[in-house]
Amino acid sequence: MATKILLENLAVEGIRAIDTYMANGGYRAVSKALKEMSPDQLVEEVKASGLRGRGGAGFPTGMKWSFLDKKSDKPRYLVCNADESEPGTFKDRYLMERIPHLLIEGMITASYALGANTSYIYVRGEMMSVIRLLERAIAEAYAKGFLGKNILGSGYDLELYVQPGGGAYICGEETALLESLEGKRGNPRNKPPFPAVSGLYGCPTVINNVETIASVPWIVNNGGAAYASIGLGKSTGTKLISACGNIRQPGVYEIELGLPVEEFIYSDAYCGGIAEGRELKAVVPGGSSVPILPKELILKTAAGEPRLMSYESLADGGFVSGSMLGSGGFIVFDERACIVRNLWNFTRFYHHESCGQCSPCREGTGWMEKVLHRIEHGHGKMSDIDLLVDVAKHIEGKTICPLGDAAAWPVGSAIRHFRDEFEAHVKHPDSCLAKHLHGAYAHAVPIMEP
Amino acid sequence: MSDLLKVTIDGKSIEVPPGTTIMQAARQLGGKYPPAMCYYEPLKNTGGKCRVCLVKVAQTSEANPRPMPKLVASCITRVEHGMVVENETSPEVLDARNGVVEFLLINHPLDCPVCDQAGECDLQNLSYEHGHEQTRYEEGRREFERIDIGPYVQLHMTRCILCYRCVYAADQLTGQRVHGVLNRGDVSEIGTYIQQSIENEFSGNIIDVCPVGALTDKTYRFKQRVWFSKPFDAHRDCDKCCGKVVLWMKGDAIIRVTARKNEFGEVTDFICNDCRFEHKQASDWSIEGPRDIIPESVIGANKYELPVVSPAVNVDAKFVSE
Known part of the structure; x- marks a missing residue:
């Protein structure tokens, strides 16, 4: 059986409650870190573990933590990015719903490592059930003395807050998330300065994904070398x-x-x-x-x-x-899936979620969606396929944040690997359309029974 | 060792103080500098949004000779010592700029023949230089419900390219900003949310900072094509602003008053609404002389006559003697 680090106690009944969680070894990492380790030692352990950001970019977490500007006299913040909205990704929600205390424990240890006395968990607005679960878990942690002033007598203070987002995909981009957390419109910021120097309220800030932070307690308990020995x-x-x-x-x-x-x-x-x-x-x-x-x-x-x-x-x-x-x-x-229809669906998502701040993404995502809608619904032309590739090329790498890349990559790759399907849609629109209307896919708009 | 940083743009070198952006360095160098639709030097925090000023950094610095992996926005990227930048000499940059201009135009109504901004429109200039002759866009263009933002400023949301300049201008020049960007993505729009008019003493400046015809002067609407009017520098004593303006004349009549702009199309001194909208009599102003217009502009020179000097008009002695 493969090693389980995050979901080890998934099957334990009542693991959402703090008592059961503690009976299964929970919050050991908090007492170990706060009593036996210095913040710098913790950062070194995480560096040694080779843990990489689980939000998508895969940037080494320990290195990100060491970039944090510790010389400035401003307060430091840790923000957990729980604005999980990528189509196809639902791991953070699963983790927070099943074992909310794992994230809280990770937040405490990571905040201690970074010297943050105020930390936030920014949760996607649609996940109200998760927000309630986390708030209950935080209240339990406060009651046990794992949060608040002078945690476990170590002299370390931490206030932890859950902030619901408004349900925007773009607020999962770290600087847009900070803007949103500050109460502004969720537009990504120009970088540099990076959040490690000037993040939340202009203070040094680290933003990590839920899964990344939830991996920290295991690293604290078992050491970075043990973590690094797993994997490839x-x-x-x-x-x-x-x-x-x-x-x-x-x-x-x-x-x-x-x-x-x-x-x-x-x-x-x-x-x-x-x-x-x-x-x-x-x-x-x-x-x-x-x-x-x-x-x-x-x-x-x-x-x-x-x-x-x-x-x-x-x-x-x-x-x-x-x-x-x-x-x-x-x-x-x-084998039944239609790549064109799927791509149209993805592109529709990015068109809807573009923040509209920079021109290539604002205009290009809508353009691609309209062309794909045309191809999918039987009004495509051969020249549209190359047009899509060209539009995607003009978006990719030209935008403020990675949303432009995220919108362009699926288009480029789908056409690269499945060009024949796009051509079939252009050449035989009727048969492609009929397949969808009477076959595998649900109607975008339900057709009323006569 | 001097504190100046040496930067090379398109083969020409210049030394600039730390903190200078590539755009500022390129403007100091003269020649072809990157275009800007959202960056506006007099306003803080502008830039980075329109992406027309993308340039290639072929060498990051003397210490780090690697190129930057992506094209960077020259208006917000600071120079480093030994940086090598390619602007007009890089086909990659020109291609990207072409793409961005195409994106800016796909939802633009292209109603230049009836647009008051025509002739002094940054988007027109930009597409003249970098645009395609024909559009590849066959889809419907976006439309908005019209909203009225008061007696002075006309908003044409369809022409807007969402540069955010007017938002920053209202933030930084006026006491309270009452308009902003609503909604998201390609349906985001400039609006006042509860349809109140934009009223305060400096609100007229949003007309001057707008790079396109989205915000135009209601008192000047359809009066005259800009290249037929004659601009004169003039001033008056104003207790709210510097009072230094450009008068746009049709015969002896002042049909428009704007702030003075430098060679980069940026306002040098912002003016108040009082000067802009309420003083349209020649007797209100001391005229200094014809305004210098950059030779590339369609608002060309060589069409000036002395305004008819009547006792009511105060013409500077210097100008009359010339």
């Missing part, structure tokens, strides 16, 4: 993968990084294969924004090596024949 190469530790699409067992799985993709899809311990005995067609391995890969490239790299679930292996081949681990939103398409 620079992809250390475990990762939550939210598997969805046409598979037999959708859900959230904790895997050791380095697991072969083939095993993840077909093993009964994970996805259990494709539903109804169908054939695999394509996979989006890291949430809707990463490039889609066809069957032959997701199971094996272009060089013929088996593709593994790790930051490096999934990125092997760059964007020509590779993709990204991203946030771990593993979306599987079977």
Whole structure:
């Protein structure tokens, strides 16, 4: 059985309550960190663990923490990014719903490491149930003395707040999140300055994903070297993968990084294969924004090596024949799936969620959506396909924040790997349209019964 | 060792003090500097949004000779010692700029023939230089419900490119900002939320900072094409602002008053609404002389005559003697 770090106690009944959580070894990391370790030692442990940001970019967490401007006399903040809204990604929500105290424990230890006395958990506004659970868990932690003034007699103070967002995807971008937290319009900021120097209210700030912070207690308890021994190469530790699409067992799985993709899809311990005995067609391995890969490239790299679930292996081949681990939103398409319709759906999402601050993303996402809508609904032209590639190219890397890239990558990759399907839509619009109206897909607008 | 940083832009070098942006350095160098639709030097925090000023940094600094991985917005990127920047010489930059101009134009109504801004419009100039001759955009253009923002300023939201300049101007020049950007993405719009008019002593400046025809002068609407009017520098004693303005004349009549702009199209001294909207008589002003207009502009020179000097008009002695 693979090592479980985050979901170890998932099956324990009543793990949401602080007493059960403590009876199963919870909050040991808080007392160990506050009583036995200095903040710098903690940062060193996290550096040694090789833990990488689980929100999508995969930036080494220890390095991010060491960038924090500790010389300034301004207060420091830790902000947990729980604005999980990427289509296909639902791991943070799962973790917070099942084991809320794991995140609280991580927040306390990480805040201590960074010297933050006020910390925030910014939760996506739609997840009201999670917000209530976290607030109850925080109240319990205050009652036990894990939060507030002079925690466990160590002299360290921490106030922890839950802040509901307004439900905007863009507020998952770290600087937009800070703007939103400050009560402003959620527009990403120009960088530099980076949040580590000037973040929340102009003070040094670290923003980490839920899963990243939830991994910290285990590292405190077992040491960074133990964490680094799990996984493969620079992809250390475990990762939550939210598997969805046409598979037999959708859900959230904790895997050791380095697991072969083939095993993840077909093993009964994970996805259990494709539903109804169908054939695999394509996979989006890291949430809707990463490039889609066809069957032959997701199971094996272009060089013929088996593709593994790790930051490096999934990125092997760059964007020509590779993709990204991203946030771990593993979306599987079977042979029936229409790549064009799926791409239109993704693009519609990015069009809707663009903040409208910088021109390429504001105008380009809408343009791509309209062209794809046309192709999907039988009014496409051959020139539209190259137009889409060109528009995507003009968005990618030209925007303030990564949303522009996230909108452009799926378009570029879908056309690169499935150009024939786009051409089929242009050449035979009727048959493609008929397939969707009477086949696999639900109607966007329900048709009334006569 | 001097504190000046040496930066090379398109092969030409200049030394600038620390904290200077690439855009500022390029403007000091002269020649072709990157265009700007959202960056406005007199207003703080502007820039970074329109992306037309993207440039390629071929060498980050002397200490770090690697290029920057992406094109950067020159208006917000500070120079480092030994930085090498490619602006007009990089095909990648020109291609990106082409793309951004195309994006700015796909939802722009292109109603230049009936737009008061035509002739002094940054977007017109930009698309003249970097735009395509034909559009590849076949979809519907976005439209907005019209809102009235008061007696002085006309808002045409369809023409807006969301540069946020007017938002920063209202923040920094007026006591209280009553307008802002509402909604999200490509349906975001400039609005006052509860449809109140924008009224305060400096609100007229949002007209001058607007790079396109989204905010125009209601008192000047459809009076005259800008290249037929004649601009004169003039001043008056004003207790609210500097009183230094440009008068736009049609014959002897003042049809518009604006603030003075420098060669980069940026206002040098903001003026109050009193000067801008309420003083349209020649007798209100001391005329200094014809305004220098940059040669590239369609508002060209060589069409000046002395205004008819009547006792009511105070013309500076210097100007008359010339």
